[in-house]
Amino acid sequence: MFPPPTQDADSAIRLTDSDAALARLSAVRKKYLEDPFIPFLVPRAAFQTPRPPLINIGTFVRATAIDDLVFQWLQTSLNQGIRSQIISLGAGSDTRFWRIATGPYKDALETYIELDFPDITSKKAMAIRKSKDLSAILGEVNVSLGGTGLTSTNYHLLPVDLRLPPEATLANHLSSAILSSTLPTLLLFECVLVYMSPEASSAILQWFVEFFSGGETAPLGSIVYEMFGLQDAFGRVMVENLKARNVSLPGAAPYSDIHSLPTRFTNVGFTAAHALTLKEIRKSYISATELERIAHLELVDEVEELELVLNHYAITWGLCAPTEALRTAWGGWGLVKAVTIPSDEDDE
Template sequence: MLPPPRPADPDNSIRLTDNDAAIARLSAVNKQYISDPFIKSLVPRAHLQPSRPPLINIGTHVRTTAIDDLVQQWVQISSQTGQTCQIVSLGAGSDTRYWRLATGPHKNMISAYIEIDFMENTTKKIMAIRKSKELSAVVGPEARLALGGTALHSSVYHLLPADLRETPATALAPLITIADDSSKLCLDPSIPTLLLFECVLVYMSPESSSTLIQWFSDYFSKLPQHAPLGAIVYEMFGLEDSFGRVMINNLKARNVTLPGAAPYPTVESLPSRFLNLKFTAANALTLRVIRNRYIAPQELDRIAKLEFLDEVEELDLVLEHYAITWSIMLPVNAKADPAWGRWSLTEKPRPEEDGNF
């Protein structure tokens, strides 16, 4: 008698979206849109992966450039104020940011880098790290496994398994606040801390994402003199139009839904996610606006020479449905360093604005 069929894993389709993102990033690297020497170690059979269309490569470039800018600013401002900082990447998947920061000019300014994702994803990433000399060398020889091989700890880097949709007090707090083998805090509210949500919250219910952000807000607020808490969100939004409906239907065919998109029909609505939860300030821009106004013209010229793009209108339509939101929560009863008020994307002058025609 054959064993009964195993029930389908409803989250497998969501986890597979990380594969899509990793291959898109690898394509952008291979085509020289961005630089990332570590992504190939996290993509199975990287040398056999086909390139993605120019439209995808450009979108990856815009997303990467803007988020890199905000993260680098966070680290630099922390340094200017005489502090190290912490970064918590939620739904990190195959992200390589820790390795890029740990081999960059500000590597000593990161006191803790925490990645959290499904147990299946953390297990897969641990295997890739142990297999790759490049990845394991950066993590360091002191790295140790935990939680049955689903977690990894080093002096700075922590990779932890959790379902972010579950109640943070039970699913997240035990992992992120206490190291598994000591009483040392993994997450210190007295140190500037940046939360990263790259295509994560849109897959969660609005209630779950609000509860998750609220947990971090409450955790920091308990310390009256807490350090700045920042957040960066990258995701799709405004999906009520014809383009959005096509996107939703295409994803439904892959058993992927976007419950987190409904409350945010416009880019102006995106900051409310944080302003309603004690955050001091929040801003959001579409990738289209970022590409047109917030990336240096010289860089756009370089990108334009890499591949021929005959889908400019389609590119603008796609970029108009993705946005980056950044927000910050400052202590209420303490004067924060004014440098934190400058944490933001800034417009880059266009040639005509310089008087050069």
């Protein structure tokens, strides 16, 4: 008999991108989010089943908060009369480039770069080429690196194993022809660093800080979304469930609580950093109008479980802007609490 096929050690991690894409597709179809591009990046999208309300709500909170931070960054660029670069590391099936390129902030974007495993980028490159809706927005497209990469005027899809030393990966791919060291630049890590060793993730951030000369000529921003605080009972269940899928979380160990998350940035030279749980974002940073709208989309029975899950995921954002001029221009970047309208009872 032939031996059973073996999976490489990273296949389980790569499958997490499929999970995220299916979750976004489900949230879009249930009207939590708007994204006309996600069906083109999900195989057999028309036949995919919807996800439970708990996943749809979590996807909504995550997407809403990250979009807010990204759009704020681009708006600040417009205010300064300059364009920004965005680098999405571990981008997977994300559609953010297309949403920006067809939205109100398209003039604020100079370059958008996506990095991921070669298996992921080759599939995405193929999906882009097959879809007229995606490729038309890119304009002239050049396939590179044996089909694992793709470039256009302001979009670059590049195969990179982010766990390797950045001097041997990022330095080779992010040449001056692609990435400028003098433009405002935003790094995105959505459920990426938690799958890497703390040393590897710190090395990536340190490389960018040094590339941009400590943010003295242009600000460097970064957004991280991932799970944390996995030492309690609920967190241990999450870890065991992932282990059953052959997924480990070496990057979660240093971050036992919300207060530890900003140190990811401040330890490597960022000048400011903040973190919020998805539970707190849902409670205080999303407008009452939006919360009321999504409350009517699906019946949620497991409110306690929802809050437990949201309390173990966080968004952390950091800014490297050491000069007074840059702090003045960019220091206000970050999530802002939603304005609450007092009820008649509050006036009594």
